[in-house]
Amino acid sequence: MTGHDVVFILIGLLTAGGALPTVTSKNLVHAALFLAVTLAGIAGVFLTLAADFLALVQLVVYVGAVAVLFLFGLMLTRAPIGREALDNQNRGLAIVVAGSLFVVLSGLIIQAVATGAFGQGPFEIGYIGIEAIGIAIFADWVLPFEVLSMLLLAALIGAIVLARREDGDSGEEAMTTRIALGDAPPSNALSGGKKTDDEAAQLGTGGAR
Amino acid sequence: MSPLGPLLLATFLFCVGIYGVIARRNAVLVLISVELMLNAVNINLVAFQNLLFPNDPAVTGMMFALFIIGVAAAEVGVGLAIVFNLFRNRATVNVDDVDLMRW
Numbered sequence: 001m002t003g004h005d006v007v008f009i010l011i012g013l014l015t016a017g018g019a020l021p022t023v024t025s026k027n028l029v030h031a032a033l034f035l036a037v038t039l040a041g042i043a044g045v046f047l048t049l050a051a052d053f054l055a056l057v058q059l060v061v062y063v064g065a066v067a068v069l070f071l072f073g074l075m076l077t078r079a080p081i082g083r084e085a086l087d088n089q090n091r092g093l094a095i096v097v098a099g100s101l102f103v104v105l106s107g108l109i110i111q112a113v114a115t116g117a118f119g120q121g122p123f124e125i126g127y128i129g130i131e132a133i134g135i136a137i138f139a140d141w142v143l144p145f146e147v148l149s150m151l152l153l154a155a156l157i158g159a160i161v162l163a164r165r166e167d168g169d170s171g172e173e174a175m176t177t178r179i180a181l182g183d184a185p186p187s188n189a190l191s192g193g194k195k196t197d198d199e200a201a202q203l204g205t206g207g208a209r
Numbered sequence: 210m211s212p213l214g215p216l217l218l219a220t221f222l223f224c225v226g227i228y229g230v231i232a233r234r235n236a237v238l239v240l241i242s243v244e245l246m247l248n249a250v251n252i253n254l255v256a257f258q259n260l261l262f263p264n265d266p267a268v269t270g271m272m273f274a275l276f277i278i279g280v281a282a283a284e285v286g287v288g289l290a291i292v293f294n295l296f297r298n299r300a301t302v303n304v305d306d307v308d309l310m311r312w
Contacts, residue, residue: 008210016221016222023226023228023238023242028238031238031241035244045215053271062278066282070285076293077292087232087234106217109220113211113212124263125210125263133275137275140266144272152279155286160290162287162290
Protein backbone atom coordinates (compact mmCIF):
# COMPACT_ATOMS: atom_id res chain seq x y z
CA MET A 1 0.00 0.00 0.00
CA THR A 2 1.56 3.21 -1.14
CA GLY A 3 1.08 6.68 0.23
CA HIS A 4 -1.22 7.35 -2.70
CA ASP A 5 -3.57 4.64 -1.48
CA VAL A 6 -3.49 6.04 2.03
CA VAL A 7 -4.46 9.47 0.74
CA PHE A 8 -7.28 7.95 -1.29
CA ILE A 9 -8.57 6.00 1.71
CA LEU A 10 -8.57 9.11 3.89
CA ILE A 11 -10.43 11.14 1.26
CA GLY A 12 -12.82 8.29 0.68
CA LEU A 13 -13.60 8.04 4.39
CA LEU A 14 -14.22 11.80 4.47
CA THR A 15 -16.55 11.51 1.49
CA ALA A 16 -18.47 8.54 2.88
CA GLY A 17 -18.61 10.17 6.30
CA GLY A 18 -20.12 13.26 4.74
CA ALA A 19 -22.62 11.30 2.66
CA LEU A 20 -24.25 9.49 5.58
CA PRO A 21 -25.34 12.57 7.56
CA THR A 22 -26.46 14.16 4.28
CA VAL A 23 -29.36 11.71 4.14
CA THR A 24 -29.88 11.21 7.89
CA SER A 25 -29.44 14.68 9.38
CA LYS A 26 -32.45 16.14 11.11
CA ASN A 27 -31.42 19.68 10.24
CA LEU A 28 -31.93 20.76 6.66
CA VAL A 29 -29.07 23.24 6.58
CA HIS A 30 -26.72 20.68 8.11
CA ALA A 31 -27.74 18.24 5.39
CA ALA A 32 -26.88 20.75 2.68
CA LEU A 33 -23.54 21.56 4.31
CA PHE A 34 -22.69 17.87 4.60
CA LEU A 35 -23.54 17.60 0.92
CA ALA A 36 -20.96 20.30 0.25
CA VAL A 37 -18.40 18.30 2.26
CA THR A 38 -19.24 15.18 0.26
CA LEU A 39 -18.92 17.00 -3.06
CA ALA A 40 -15.58 18.49 -2.05
CA GLY A 41 -14.45 15.02 -1.05
CA ILE A 42 -15.43 13.74 -4.47
CA ALA A 43 -13.29 16.51 -5.97
CA GLY A 44 -10.44 15.14 -3.83
CA VAL A 45 -11.14 11.66 -5.21
CA PHE A 46 -10.85 13.09 -8.71
CA LEU A 47 -7.51 14.63 -7.75
CA THR A 48 -6.15 11.32 -6.48
CA LEU A 49 -7.28 9.77 -9.78
CA ALA A 50 -5.22 12.45 -11.60
CA ALA A 51 -8.29 14.09 -13.11
CA ASP A 52 -7.37 17.62 -12.06
CA PHE A 53 -9.56 19.45 -14.57
CA LEU A 54 -12.60 17.47 -13.49
CA ALA A 55 -11.77 18.15 -9.83
CA LEU A 56 -11.77 21.88 -10.51
CA VAL A 57 -15.03 21.66 -12.44
CA GLN A 58 -16.52 19.71 -9.55
CA LEU A 59 -15.44 22.38 -7.08
CA VAL A 60 -16.72 25.28 -9.18
CA VAL A 61 -20.02 23.76 -10.29
CA TYR A 62 -21.02 21.65 -7.32
CA VAL A 63 -19.48 23.18 -4.22
CA GLY A 64 -19.68 26.69 -5.62
CA ALA A 65 -23.06 26.70 -7.32
CA VAL A 66 -25.20 23.66 -6.59
CA ALA A 67 -24.63 23.58 -2.82
CA VAL A 68 -25.45 27.28 -2.56
CA LEU A 69 -28.52 26.72 -4.72
CA PHE A 70 -29.66 23.97 -2.36
CA LEU A 71 -29.13 26.24 0.63
CA PHE A 72 -31.30 28.86 -1.06
CA GLY A 73 -33.92 26.23 -1.80
CA LEU A 74 -34.02 25.00 1.77
CA MET A 75 -34.25 28.48 3.22
CA LEU A 76 -36.89 29.70 0.77
CA THR A 77 -39.18 26.76 1.40
CA ARG A 78 -38.71 27.02 5.21
CA ALA A 79 -39.37 23.37 5.80
CA PRO A 80 -39.82 22.02 9.33
CA ILE A 81 -36.88 20.46 11.17
CA GLY A 82 -36.87 17.04 12.77
CA ARG A 83 -36.68 13.44 11.67
CA GLU A 84 -40.42 12.93 11.89
CA ALA A 85 -41.00 15.89 9.62
CA LEU A 86 -38.21 15.11 7.18
CA ASP A 87 -38.48 11.34 6.84
CA ASN A 88 -41.51 9.38 5.80
CA GLN A 89 -42.58 5.97 6.93
CA ASN A 90 -40.35 4.14 4.47
CA ARG A 91 -37.13 4.11 6.50
CA GLY A 92 -37.12 0.34 6.95
CA LEU A 93 -37.81 -0.24 3.28
CA ALA A 94 -35.12 2.26 2.34
CA ILE A 95 -32.55 0.58 4.57
CA VAL A 96 -33.39 -2.83 3.15
CA VAL A 97 -33.26 -1.70 -0.47
CA ALA A 98 -30.07 0.37 -0.14
CA GLY A 99 -28.31 -2.18 2.06
CA SER A 100 -29.10 -5.17 -0.10
CA LEU A 101 -28.13 -3.30 -3.24
CA PHE A 102 -24.84 -2.30 -1.64
CA VAL A 103 -24.09 -5.86 -0.59
CA VAL A 104 -24.86 -7.24 -4.04
CA LEU A 105 -22.95 -4.57 -5.96
CA SER A 106 -19.90 -4.58 -3.72
CA GLY A 107 -19.82 -8.38 -3.82
CA LEU A 108 -19.86 -8.29 -7.60
CA ILE A 109 -17.14 -5.63 -7.69
CA ILE A 110 -14.88 -7.48 -5.27
CA GLN A 111 -15.36 -10.70 -7.21
CA ALA A 112 -14.64 -8.96 -10.52
CA VAL A 113 -11.45 -7.37 -9.19
CA ALA A 114 -10.32 -10.61 -7.54
CA THR A 115 -10.82 -12.68 -10.68
CA GLY A 116 -9.06 -10.12 -12.83
CA ALA A 117 -12.02 -9.07 -14.95
CA PHE A 118 -10.51 -5.59 -15.16
CA GLY A 119 -7.13 -6.96 -16.21
CA GLN A 120 -4.24 -7.85 -13.99
CA GLY A 121 -2.54 -5.17 -11.97
CA PRO A 122 -0.64 -3.11 -11.15
CA PHE A 123 -2.94 -0.40 -12.39
CA GLU A 124 -1.14 2.75 -13.37
CA ILE A 125 -3.01 6.03 -13.19
CA GLY A 126 -2.81 7.66 -16.58
CA TYR A 127 -2.63 11.43 -16.54
CA ILE A 128 -4.85 13.13 -19.12
CA GLY A 129 -4.01 16.80 -19.47
CA ILE A 130 -6.33 19.67 -20.10
CA GLU A 131 -5.15 20.07 -23.69
CA ALA A 132 -6.13 16.48 -24.46
CA ILE A 133 -9.56 17.12 -22.95
CA GLY A 134 -10.01 20.30 -24.97
CA ILE A 135 -8.99 18.62 -28.22
CA ALA A 136 -11.33 15.73 -27.46
CA ILE A 137 -14.24 18.09 -26.76
CA PHE A 138 -13.90 20.01 -29.99
CA ALA A 139 -12.91 17.05 -32.17
CA ASP A 140 -14.89 14.02 -31.04
CA TRP A 141 -17.55 15.48 -28.80
CA VAL A 142 -18.48 18.75 -30.42
CA LEU A 143 -22.06 17.77 -31.24
CA PRO A 144 -22.92 16.58 -27.70
CA PHE A 145 -21.17 19.69 -26.40
CA GLU A 146 -23.41 21.99 -28.43
CA VAL A 147 -26.50 19.97 -27.51
CA LEU A 148 -25.51 20.32 -23.85
CA SER A 149 -25.21 24.08 -24.24
CA MET A 150 -28.70 24.23 -25.74
CA LEU A 151 -29.97 22.06 -22.88
CA LEU A 152 -28.47 24.46 -20.36
CA LEU A 153 -30.12 27.40 -22.12
CA ALA A 154 -33.47 25.61 -22.14
CA ALA A 155 -33.10 24.73 -18.44
CA LEU A 156 -32.25 28.35 -17.64
CA ILE A 157 -35.34 29.68 -19.42
CA GLY A 158 -37.49 26.91 -17.99
CA ALA A 159 -36.35 27.58 -14.45
CA ILE A 160 -37.11 31.29 -14.82
CA VAL A 161 -40.56 30.59 -16.27
CA LEU A 162 -41.37 28.09 -13.53
CA ALA A 163 -40.08 30.10 -10.60
CA ARG A 164 -41.39 33.58 -11.34
CA ARG A 165 -44.68 34.47 -9.74
CA GLU A 166 -47.47 35.04 -12.17
CA ASP A 167 -49.22 37.89 -10.40
CA GLY A 168 -46.02 39.69 -9.54
CA ASP A 169 -45.30 41.59 -12.73
CA SER A 170 -43.09 44.58 -12.31
CA GLY A 171 -44.92 47.60 -11.01
CA GLU A 172 -47.72 45.63 -9.42
CA GLU A 173 -47.85 44.72 -5.79
CA ALA A 174 -47.71 41.02 -5.31
CA MET A 175 -49.42 39.03 -2.59
CA THR A 176 -47.07 38.57 0.32
CA THR A 177 -46.80 35.44 2.37
CA ARG A 178 -46.06 36.39 5.94
CA ILE A 179 -44.04 34.10 8.15
CA ALA A 180 -45.85 33.48 11.42
CA LEU A 181 -43.06 33.82 13.95
CA GLY A 182 -45.15 34.95 16.90
CA ASP A 183 -43.51 38.32 17.36
CA ALA A 184 -44.57 39.64 14.00
CA PRO A 185 -46.83 42.68 14.20
CA PRO A 186 -50.35 42.45 12.82
CA SER A 187 -50.39 42.85 9.12
CA ASN A 188 -52.63 45.91 9.06
CA ALA A 189 -50.57 47.78 11.62
CA LEU A 190 -47.39 47.56 9.62
CA SER A 191 -48.41 47.46 6.02
CA GLY A 192 -51.57 49.49 6.21
CA GLY A 193 -53.97 47.08 4.58
CA LYS A 194 -51.50 45.56 2.20
CA LYS A 195 -52.73 42.47 0.51
CA THR A 196 -51.67 39.56 2.62
CA ASP A 197 -51.91 35.93 1.78
CA ASP A 198 -53.25 34.87 5.16
CA GLU A 199 -54.21 31.38 4.12
CA ALA A 200 -50.70 30.55 3.14
CA ALA A 201 -49.42 32.12 6.32
CA GLN A 202 -51.55 29.78 8.38
CA LEU A 203 -50.48 26.84 6.30
CA GLY A 204 -46.89 27.92 6.76
CA THR A 205 -46.04 25.08 9.11
CA GLY A 206 -45.51 23.12 5.94
CA GLY A 207 -47.14 19.88 6.96
CA ALA A 208 -50.81 20.82 6.97
CA ARG A 209 -52.84 19.63 4.06
CA MET B 210 -3.74 1.82 -7.55
CA SER B 211 -6.46 -0.78 -7.65
CA PRO B 212 -9.87 0.20 -9.03
CA LEU B 213 -11.45 -1.52 -6.03
CA GLY B 214 -11.38 1.56 -3.80
CA PRO B 215 -13.07 4.05 -6.14
CA LEU B 216 -15.66 1.49 -7.22
CA LEU B 217 -16.59 0.62 -3.65
CA LEU B 218 -16.79 4.30 -2.70
CA ALA B 219 -19.05 4.96 -5.69
CA THR B 220 -21.25 2.01 -4.74
CA PHE B 221 -21.56 3.30 -1.20
CA LEU B 222 -22.48 6.81 -2.35
CA PHE B 223 -25.04 5.43 -4.80
CA CYS B 224 -26.72 3.31 -2.11
CA VAL B 225 -26.74 6.24 0.31
CA GLY B 226 -28.45 8.26 -2.42
CA ILE B 227 -31.04 5.53 -2.92
CA TYR B 228 -31.72 5.50 0.81
CA GLY B 229 -32.20 9.26 0.76
CA VAL B 230 -34.55 9.18 -2.22
CA ILE B 231 -36.74 6.55 -0.57
CA ALA B 232 -36.65 7.75 3.04
CA ARG B 233 -36.79 11.52 2.73
CA ARG B 234 -40.04 13.34 2.25
CA ASN B 235 -38.73 16.84 1.70
CA ALA B 236 -38.44 17.48 -2.04
CA VAL B 237 -35.19 19.44 -1.72
CA LEU B 238 -33.59 16.61 0.24
CA VAL B 239 -34.72 14.15 -2.43
CA LEU B 240 -32.94 16.33 -5.00
CA ILE B 241 -29.82 16.31 -2.82
CA SER B 242 -29.92 12.50 -2.74
CA VAL B 243 -30.23 12.39 -6.52
CA GLU B 244 -27.10 14.56 -6.71
CA LEU B 245 -25.26 12.01 -4.56
CA MET B 246 -26.20 9.23 -6.98
CA LEU B 247 -25.05 11.24 -10.01
CA ASN B 248 -21.70 11.96 -8.35
CA ALA B 249 -21.24 8.27 -7.59
CA VAL B 250 -21.60 7.54 -11.29
CA ASN B 251 -19.01 10.24 -12.03
CA ILE B 252 -16.48 8.58 -9.71
CA ASN B 253 -17.01 5.31 -11.56
CA LEU B 254 -16.51 6.90 -14.96
CA VAL B 255 -13.32 8.72 -13.99
CA ALA B 256 -11.90 5.64 -12.27
CA PHE B 257 -12.46 3.46 -15.32
CA GLN B 258 -11.06 6.12 -17.63
CA ASN B 259 -7.86 6.82 -15.75
CA LEU B 260 -7.12 3.32 -14.45
CA LEU B 261 -8.19 1.04 -17.29
CA PHE B 262 -8.26 3.16 -20.46
CA PRO B 263 -5.69 5.92 -19.95
CA ASN B 264 -4.70 5.94 -23.63
CA ASP B 265 -8.15 6.51 -25.09
CA PRO B 266 -7.70 9.50 -27.42
CA ALA B 267 -11.37 10.50 -27.12
CA VAL B 268 -11.20 10.66 -23.27
CA THR B 269 -14.66 9.10 -23.21
CA GLY B 270 -15.03 8.57 -19.48
CA MET B 271 -14.09 12.09 -18.48
CA MET B 272 -16.27 13.53 -21.24
CA PHE B 273 -19.24 11.61 -19.88
CA ALA B 274 -18.43 12.85 -16.38
CA LEU B 275 -18.28 16.44 -17.61
CA PHE B 276 -21.60 16.11 -19.44
CA ILE B 277 -23.18 14.54 -16.38
CA ILE B 278 -22.02 17.49 -14.29
CA GLY B 279 -23.61 19.89 -16.77
CA VAL B 280 -26.88 17.99 -17.02
CA ALA B 281 -27.03 17.66 -13.24
CA ALA B 282 -26.64 21.41 -12.85
CA ALA B 283 -29.54 21.96 -15.25
CA GLU B 284 -31.57 19.36 -13.38
CA VAL B 285 -30.99 21.10 -10.06
CA GLY B 286 -32.10 24.43 -11.52
CA VAL B 287 -35.33 23.13 -13.00
CA GLY B 288 -36.01 20.87 -10.01
CA LEU B 289 -35.67 23.67 -7.51
CA ALA B 290 -37.89 25.90 -9.67
CA ILE B 291 -40.56 23.19 -9.61
CA VAL B 292 -40.17 22.88 -5.84
CA PHE B 293 -40.58 26.65 -5.44
CA ASN B 294 -43.69 26.58 -7.60
CA LEU B 295 -45.04 23.67 -5.57
CA PHE B 296 -44.37 25.49 -2.31
CA ARG B 297 -46.12 28.59 -3.60
CA ASN B 298 -49.20 26.69 -4.75
CA ARG B 299 -49.53 24.05 -2.03
CA ALA B 300 -47.55 25.56 0.89
CA THR B 301 -45.74 22.27 1.30
CA VAL B 302 -42.68 20.56 -0.14
CA ASN B 303 -43.51 17.11 1.14
CA VAL B 304 -43.43 14.66 -1.73
CA ASP B 305 -46.00 12.51 0.08
CA ASP B 306 -48.54 15.29 -0.06
CA VAL B 307 -48.20 15.80 -3.78
CA ASP B 308 -50.26 12.88 -5.05
CA LEU B 309 -52.37 14.74 -7.58
CA MET B 310 -51.28 12.51 -10.47
CA ARG B 311 -51.27 9.29 -8.46
CA TRP B 312 -53.25 6.51 -9.99
